[in-house]
């Protein structure tokens with residue numbers, strides 16, 4: 350397994366890679382860049398905002414249906430849970446503590462790009478839930494293969510919560526689900542949480558809160574480039590913009606340049622790169638796709654998952670979908 354310092358330098362190289370999106374038109378940055386230590390903390394604050402319903406709705410669904418989920422997925426006395434984009438694992442705690450009450454052994458393997466988040470996750474879970482072994486993995490689950498620890502014939506329950514899959518374009522989503530399926534064995538489970546399609550009057554405020562926390566979260570990506578690539582963005586010169594793209598069924602976050610700016614940043618070989626931003630020009634920093642239950646089920650089935658069970662809250666804001674990996678050869682399409 351790669352050492353932590355090796356993994357960190359991989360992340361650093363990826364940041365320079367990510368900055369290439371600023372040299373193209375239209376300017377873009379990948380959404381994962383939002384989650385450095387500061388961004389992770391700001392996102393935690395977002396999840397507690399009145400306007401941001403996904404986290405609390407998902408938490409309620411998890412706590413209401415934890416026993417059904419465990420009933421369906423635990424076929425023996427122990428459980429092996431892998432979580433993609435685990436963050437600080439606050440929601441997972443519900444499932445883990447119910448699991449630890451029912452099982453002799455629970456192994457929890459959180460995977461995230463944020464070292465800060467993983468450290469908090471490990472601490473939180475180990476302090477609060479005795480009997481759960483936490484094995485964190487610093488990895489970008491999109492670009493890097495996972496190293497899932499297997500316990501003999503144990504089935505894996507993979508969690509992909511928080512509608513994180515909504516960050517990806519449809520073709521990226523397909524590649525990601527195919528990749529997830531390849532890392533699982535027939536009989537393993539995937540529990541995926543997605544934000545449902547709804548009125549933009551509910552969606553937009555969730556991404557443009559009155560307290561400006563989402564704005565700070567978005568602007569922090571420039572602060573990160575200032576810190577990590579020695580860039581000199583005038584951050585206050587960029588305004589947070591949340592848009593509902595009805596055709597694509599996604600919320601977009603942008604940073605809109607208020608006045609012309611020239612920005613310098615340091616390239617990997619110490620060279621200075623000059624970027625110019627025109628007034629009104631935006632940097633597209635995130636997509637957050639919204640789903641229908643039939644849509645997500647068909648994407649999962651295309652990737653080789655079946656046996657669907659869906660849980661939805663009474664306002665139809667959010668859904669949890671549980672599927673089982675099936676033997677690709679035995680599939681009938």
Ligand code: AVJ
Pocket residue numbers: 395403511512513515516555556563602635636637
């Ligand atoms: C963590 C990607 C699911 O899209 O709702 C929250 C991130 N961005 N507010 C989302 C986010 C702005 C969040 N995801």
